[in-house]
Amino acid sequence: MPSPTTMPSNVDTYSSKYEKQRLQALANYQVLDTPEESAFDEIVEVASIICEAPISVVNFVDRDRQWFKSEKGLGVRETPLDVSICKHAILQPGLFIVPDTTQDPRFANNPLVTGKPHLRFYAGALLESHDGYPLGTLCVLDYQPRELTERQCFALQALANQVMAHLELMLAHREQAELILELKTTRHELAKRAATDPLTGLLNRRDFEQRLNQELALIQRGAPPAALILIDLDHFKKVNDTLGHQAGDNVLLRFTELCREAFRQSDVIGRWGGEEFVVMLPGSSLAEAQQAAERFHELLATTPMLEDTSPPLYITASAGVCSLTGSSTLDECLLRADELLYQAKEQGRNRTVCEEQ
Template sequence: MDTLAFPDPLIDDVQRLLALQRYAILDTPMEPAYDELADMAGHVCAAPVALVSFLDRERQWFKAAVGLEVRETPLDQSICRYAARQTGVFVVPDLAQDARFAHFDIVTQEPPMRFYAGAPLVTADGYVLGTVCVLDYVPRLLAPRLQELLLAIARQVIRLLELKRANERQGHMLVELEEARRQMAVLAHTDVLTGLANRRSFTDRLRQELALLQRGGEPACLLMLDVDHFKRVNDVHGHHAGDMALQHVATLCREVFRAADVVSRWGGEEFLALLPATQVEQAQAVAQRLHAALAARPVPGIEPSLVLTASMGLSPFDPQRPLDITLRHVDAAMYTAKREGRNRTVVA
């Protein structure tokens, strides 16, 4: 039995395997590009068997195999691991006459292999991943020019591997870019603190709703709320607590309003909601539910307990009015609620 064992100067069994893993080639499906290179190697060298072989920890695995049915063999039956130690083509004219290989299965089985030539697959950083090799059933030699061509084919295999890595990196970059674009689109339409629609995107949605109403859509309502005494929250509890209070209001809005409703942070401590297909009486019921939710649930994480109230203005979304007039009406109704004692809803 031969005594060759890893690690080896050219095929260190730790760094080399890490290099092999970076290419993620093992156990991938057969591909025409690799099959064509193996076929070319067999044709150039006039050999019936040609392989693109990678040396794993305990096996050699064939990415391409011409003239051979198996896809892998044990590493202790690998001639390629000897070829991986060479800087040039490793040639064995007669395997049966070489004590290192005469006992290998491919030599003792029928029909026996007798000739081997393998060119190492060497990465740019010097790691040998495997070989491009050819085998024959008769003893023979391989002319120097053919050895050069076999080395050239091995270099093409490395280029394919590098191209695969480059394509995968590009694919990952495209995925990351698309995710970044998606996040930017979300940020462009979302208030960072509350996660609700921001003023710009909500205004666009209001224009769309106005166009629907002008074409005969179902009545809609606007509800504007302002957190009462918000300056006091910041002064007494700090600005961090103020942020938590606004997030709490946003959470309650998500729970109280319907999925079809659109809620925005209109600015500062003001929120504005669009309730499509909603009559004023239905919108008043929604406002009362929101008042009740604020009263029943203090802002979490703040001591002493902080219970918020809000002044709300409610207005039908009149398709005959310009949008800015409708917004003034609902804003005026909200300020009327504040003047009348806060923590109430006033209909414009």
């Protein structure tokens, strides 16, 4: 980054690389076209009082305009850059003072000097970024030619430093807020990854058990009973053995899509492990859960898991369905569902076995 010592020596360099970097430094503060703020208004008022000037401005020199964050005595928020005295002030460090604008060839023909408001005196203290780029000025103006005392010069620069200190504080708060948001997003993503199966994106076993415990607690406090379906893909090992593990992963992904399609949004789906899946249906009776399982069987029968094989690959699944009641415990209901699933396998697979009402 250029330092103040590399500052351009004339005002015709706004298209230079340096000027682009200066404008980027200004943009980083995100101050242009922002609402009025009391902190800046108070600094402008104090500068006006100390320097005994009717006009006081916190201004920033943009690409083709000067924009006023706060102003007293002008009544406008911006002016074109071609009538700006401040564009000259940012080309040198420290204070830029013009005792009489009519005697300075740079400003004698300026329309703000020759016409209203007939500006005759200017003093601007540089507003400089922490990395050395001039952004604008805190300036005072008068309708009469004059000078500033040494104490007034010191006070004007001190107030300009306060403007930049406040801008730096605002920038730090904004960066802190962005960092906090980033950390929250990262924490949420990490929590999501910890709760989900990396292949399918479904809840993993641990977090499904946690959600199941929550549902059992709700049922014990009076919520409607629910149902649990434990599903196992039939002969899945053959897919891995004959087509490879990548094909097996693709089957699991397609199976996951069908689960999301077949069951309700309110139903909780998890990957129990390997080719086993588990579905909790809040507020569902055994009969409703069994109907949902049968619809899933029908969907499996008409949907190929792999279409790029010859012939397309279809699979079946076996399932066990049990109820969740106020007297259920986590281990008991999982054991019942597993026993029912085993019965479905024993009875020839591609079916659902539901516990008796």
